[in-house]
Amino acid sequence: MDQAEDLETLGEKLYALIYPKHAENAGKLTGMLLELPGPVLSQMLRDKATLNAAVEKALRALQLAQEPSKVTCKDEDDVSVSSDSLGEQLFELVNVYNTGHSQKITGMLLEQHKEAVLNLLSDPTLLEEQVNFALKTLKEQNMEEMDISDLSDADDTERLGEKIFSLVEELDPLHANDITGMLLEMDPAALQQLLSDHTVLEVAVQKAQAALDTHNQTLST
Template sequence: MDEEEDLEAVGERLYNLIYPKHTEIAGKLTGMLLELPGAVLNQILKDEAMLTRALDKALRALQLPQGPSGKVTSKEEEDASVSSDSLGEQLFELVDVYNTGHSEKITGMLLEQQKEMVLNILSKPALLEEQVNLALKTLKEQNVMETDVSESTDFEDTDRLGEKLFLLVEELDPVHANDITGMLLEMDPVPLVQMLADQTMLKVAVQKAQAALDSFK
């Protein structure tokens, strides 16, 4: 009951914000926004710009072609669910509400999943929120890696590259980490940068270096 009471309270606050500008359809718009995840609703209540964007999307949804009954027919709904373009548009509209600054990329990432999963995401706000957060985390990690790569390809930044490489090598061979890192640093910068991102490639290089060290004994 607590969740229902909270939702009712949020609904009242939303209605009071929407009513002055959209008097005739304030109730309808409020109901549509209440289908959004709780975290998004909380942000909307605090951010007028975000509320405006969400209302614009709701208004556009109300202007979609409708059947004689005033509702989208089941056939149209089926066609919409089958169409990849339609799925992408629906997903983008929901993702964009989160105002991450990466709506297109996140939507593209989510659309790479099976259609059943995408439909599941569209119908479950909590799952959508979880997927958006995961995608955003992945994008941030990729951005960090891209930054590391761009920095490491600078020949003047060999020391920094060596430090990163040493930390990874140390996990594989703590005893010979210094010697192996030194041997790897004699390679061209490009494969070294790739090793930072590819654990398998790094392991192969370390094994070769270990074999070389053994032959010197």
Template sequence: MDDEEDLESLGEQLYSQIYAKHKDSAGKLTGMLLELPGPVLSQMLQDEGMLTAAVDKAQRALHPAQDPSMVTCRDEDDASVSSDSLGEQLFELVDVYNTGHSQKITGMLLEQHKETILNLLSDSKLLEEQVNVALKTLKEQNMEETDVSDSSDVDDTEKLGEKLFLLVEQLDPHHANGITGMLLEMDPAALRQLLSDHTMLEVAVQKARAALGT
């Protein structure tokens, strides 16, 4: 219940700020911004520049639906230009969601038909769904890459830890647990390098041993 009240309160504050500059479309713009996470909305209310930028992006999303000539106002020779324009508009809208993967997600969405992309520009709900799907796909791809780069297919770090412990135990059986724990703080890629290069492993074990004061 509190969350709903908070959202309602944020919506009222947003509406009053947006209405001052955009009377005709204040309702739509507020609705689009309310799709964003609560903390982002709170930040917008405190940062006028951030709010203005978000409103501008939301406004651009409304324009293609109201004025299709913006996209198809030129001859067919300019098809590539309109595609670039679509990409820019889409990127700015995707960027509002602060996923950290705006570029990749925009690229994925641009692979769809032009009509679908125009729908995304005019329908914030649909855009949010597509962004979430793309984000999920990216995360799954990342997990697959990690699995492929290591022969194990379950819990990558755990498998690396087991292999590493066995090797460290041969070099320093008395402090194997502590040393392995320290080494596991490294990147998985660096750990795999240690597993394949015995000399590097020895150096890393010596450094960890020194850090532990043993």
């Protein structure tokens, strides 16, 4: 109940601010803005610039939604224009939701059949559902990509470590562990060079040995 009352109060305040400039569409514009998250609405009431920007977006979206004639096409040349126009109209509507991913979400929605996209332009409720679903999908994809990249990085480092250790062990079996650990602090590109050029590897091992000797001498003094 409190939440509904809060929304009603917000709606009344927004309507009062929007009405003087946009009397004809004040109700529709207020309804569109009330779909946005609570913190964004509060910001609008505090900051006129934020409110004006959001109202402009909603107004453009409303105008585009009311102009289906732009979408009709007669020949092949018009098909691409129509697709661009659809994309622009859809982007304007998606952008009202301030998701931070308007471009990606618009691209995802445009992969549907033309009729489905036209439905989105004329049905705000359906559009909101699909925007929320697309946003959820994007977040899940980002989480998966992060997990996969973390795993692959760890796996690559482990494989590199094993290869370098086997080569270092031939040159200095006694300090192979320490030297390999030191070498693994190098850039991946440099490590690849160690694997492909034995001379470079020998030089790197000698440097590591010298560093180890210096370290051991410091400890003993």
